[in-house]
Amino acid sequence: MTKKGFPKNFLWGGALAANQVEGAWNIDGKGLSVADMATYRSNLSLDDYEGHMAISSDFIEKARKDKDDKVYPKRRGIDFYHRYKEDLALFAEMGFKVLRISIAWSRIFPTGEELEPNEKGLQFYENLFTEMKRLGIEPIVTLSHYEMPLELSLKYNGWVERKVIDDFVLFCNVCFHRYKDLVKYWLTFNEIDSINRHSFTTAGIIPDRCPEGKEDETIYQALHHQFVASALVTANCHRIIEGSQVGCMLTKLTTYPYTCNPNDVEITLKKNLHNYFYADVQVFGEYPVMIERMFERNNIQIKMEPNDREILRNHTVDFVSFSYYMSLTESAEDGLEKTAGNTIMGVKNPHLPSTEWGWQIDPVGLKISLIELYDRYKKPLIIVENGMGAVDKVEEDGSIHDDYRINYFREHFKQMKEAVEDGVDLFGYTSWGPIDLISAGTSQMSKRYGFIYVDQDDEGNGTLNRRRKDSFYWYKKVIESNGEDL
Numbered sequence: 401m402t403k404k405g406f407p408k409n410f411l412w413g414g415a416l417a418a419n420q421v422e423g424a425w426n427i428d429g430k431g432l433s434v435a436d437m438a439t440y441r442s443n444l445s446l447d448d449y450e451g452h453m454a455i456s457s458d459f460i461e462k463a464r465k466d467k468d469d470k471v472y473p474k475r476r477g478i479d480f481y482h483r484y485k486e487d488l489a490l491f492a493e494m495g496f497k498v499l500r501i502s503i504a505w506s507r508i509f510p511t512g513e514e515l516e517p518n519e520k521g522l523q524f525y526e527n528l529f530t531e532m533k534r535l536g537i538e539p540i541v542t543l544s545h546y547e548m549p550l551e552l553s554l555k556y557n558g559w560v561e562r563k564v565i566d567d568f569v570l571f572c573n574v575c576f577h578r579y580k581d582l583v584k585y586w587l588t589f590n591e592i593d594s595i596n597r598h599s600f601t602t603a604g605i606i607p608d609r610c611p612e613g614k615e616d617e618t619i620y621q622a623l624h625h626q627f628v629a630s631a632l633v634t635a636n637c638h639r640i641i642e643g644s645q646v647g648c649m650l651t652k653l654t655t656y657p658y659t660c661n662p663n664d665v666e667i668t669l670k671k672n673l674h675n676y677f678y679a680d681v682q683v684f685g686e687y688p689v690m691i692e693r694m695f696e697r698n699n700i701q702i703k704m705e706p707n708d709r710e711i712l713r714n715h716t717v718d719f720v721s722f723s724y725y726m727s728l729t730e731s732a733e734d735g736l737e738k739t740a741g742n743t744i745m746g747v748k749n750p751h752l753p754s755t756e757w758g759w760q761i762d763p764v765g766l767k768i769s770l771i772e773l774y775d776r777y778k779k780p781l782i783i784v785e786n787g788m789g790a791v792d793k794v795e796e797d798g799s800i801h802d803d804y805r806i807n808y809f810r811e812h813f814k815q816m817k818e819a820v821e822d823g824v825d826l827f828g829y830t831s832w833g834p835i836d837l838i839s840a841g842t843s844q845m846s847k848r849y850g851f852i853y854v855d856q857d858d859e860g861n862g863t864l865n866r867r868r869k870d871s872f873y874w875y876k877k878v879i880e881s882n883g884e885d886l
């Protein structure tokens with residue numbers, strides 16, 4: 401008999417990152433993190449992405465002394481730090497089985513190098529995970545989601561210096577010991593590949609501190625340190641928490657050739673292989689040969705300690721997690737119309753609609769991604785981010801009719817189901833931003849992903865009250881029926 405539908409214990413839920421929800425940026429001993437440097441600018445256009453992400457030593461110098469948090473929306477978040485009980489209750493009402501959340505490193509080690517962790521920070525997450533347990537919501541915890549302590553960025557140019565491996569390993573060990581009875585699923589680095597797109601938020605790298613002409617080498621050196629750290633942390637997690645599961649996390653940038661011209665196909669193949677590279681190292685435990693060749697060709701020399709390769713080989717991940725928002729299209733020709741999404745540019749695909757932010761909506765691409773990932777890695781998969789950023793309108797009676805969001809999810813869930821029926825081992829799904837939060841890429845509040853509306857505008861005005869959107873009731877039904885009632 402052929403298997404139908406989602407597995408019985410499928411983990412339905414949502415995903416958040418500490419720096420986009422908590423607020424309380426300077427409360428209970430928290431130190432500044434790289435996320436606290438992100439500014440909001442109105443009218444951010446697609447071409448502005450790069451400028452928005454760019455950061456300089458001078459800017460940081462000014463921003464770290466700046467106490468006016470109006471300009472830095474991630475510092476205020478949606479006040480999850482104080483309202484987490486209310487928010488968890490709403491997630492439980494939708495029937496969440498799982499919630500992905502990150503631990504803000506600078507809440508535990510404010511500058512990254514204290515001798516003792518900050519007890520108040522540790523206590524906050526203990527309270528959070530305990531409340532989740534009470535509600536029957538399984539945590540899946542990201543250890544690094546664009547939240548490096550700012551001091552480490554300033555002192556070591558982030559992950560560029562090897563010393564940071566020790567700091568991160570210590571931070572993770574503290575978390576493993578403290579939460580070992582509360583958390584089983586862990587992710588090391590969120591979208592580890594994004595180091596190549598926004599290296600400051602991902603790895604604390606300040607561009608003006610990179611040797612000229614050696615920018616790529618600097619980035620790949622930092623990445624190597626993250627790979628080694630990820631492997632060491634995986635080993636420690638397995639040792640400290642019995643039965644724990646550790647995953648890598650990739651931005652799945654499934655890319656299509658614009659035409660069947662072999663030149664388009666080749667360039668696309670290479671893009672896709674480069675996207676896989678980041679997970680390859682964490683799943684297979686070694687650098688792909690084509691990446692080593694690319695390093696040679698470009699005179700990129702990665703400094704490795706003698707046993708680094710062995711560390712990578714010996715401590716690979718248990719499962720693969722990824723974000724999927726859209727697909728991309730590539731062409732060998734110049735001059736074709738482009739579109740951007742998730743801080744990456746590609747050729748516009750004439751077959752796909754886009755969100756207001758230009759992210760191409762492609763449910764079939766999710767199925768393709770699932771099949772490809774499972775075929776390549778043969779590891780259990782979990783989708784830990786997917787969703788649609790949109791502007792929502794609150795009606796006079798307070799209702800929010802977000803049928804566009806429901807349609808987006810419905811079409812993606814259909815494709816997920818088909819992939820599962822094709823044999824893909826998918827064990828869970830967490831939508832991105834089940835409650836509206838501050839956008840990572842734009843620092844906007846008005847780019848909303850949630851089933852739950854938060855009354856706050858881009859400038860930080862509003863009551864912060866929570867409201868159920870139409871999609872809230874729809875997702876509840878989906879979870880109740882284990883994905884049958886779409």
Ligand code: BGP
Nearest residue numbers: 417590591789838839840841842
């Ligand atoms: C991913 C990040 C998230 C997130 C999401 C949506 O790349 O891991 O933190 O926010 O993208 O992006 P944005 O907030 O820019 O719409």
